[in-house]
Amino acid sequence: ELKGRTMHNHFIQTAVDMGLPAAAAMIGALLASLWHLERMRRGHRDDPFVANLAVCLQACLIGYILTGMFVSIGTIELPYIALAVEPTVRHRRRARALLQSVRPVPA
Numbered sequence: 176e177l178k179g180r181t182m183h184n185h186f187i188q189t190a191v192d193m194g195l196p197a198a199a200a201m202i203g204a205l206l207a208s209l210w211h212l213e214r215m216r217r218g219h220r221d222d223p224f225v226a227n228l229a230v231c232l233q234a235c236l237i238g239y240i241l242t243g244m245f246v247s248i249g250t251i252e253l254p255y256i257a258l259a260v261e262p263t264v265r266h267r268r269r270a271r272a273l274l275q276s277v278r279p280v281p282a
Contacts, residue, residue: 185243209236224271 190198216229 183245185246205236205240209233212236 186198186202189201212229212233216226216233219225219229
């Protein structure tokens with residue numbers, strides 16, 4: 176047995192370790208997050224920062240789902256952080272100010 180290795184499917188591993196309700200809850204949370212991000216993307220078409228952030232988070236979650244199906248490493252936890260991310264007006268203002276401060280000044 177190799178240390179740190181698990182089944183090839185993270186979702187089946189979750190079901191084996193914690194039961195079917197936990198696996199269903201995890202899959203439900205992923206799908207609900209994708210759905211919420213899609214609504215956010217469509218609702219903020221006038222704000223490219225929010226729309227682009229929603230697309231990036233969707234890509235992150237889809238990448239996690241695909242990776243979770245085929246990778247046998249048990250420590251793929253970054254998407255749980257992505258599930259908790261939801262940009263607020265204050266965060267958007269701070270991010271815009273930061274981006275404006277690092278953009279090159281036109282000559």
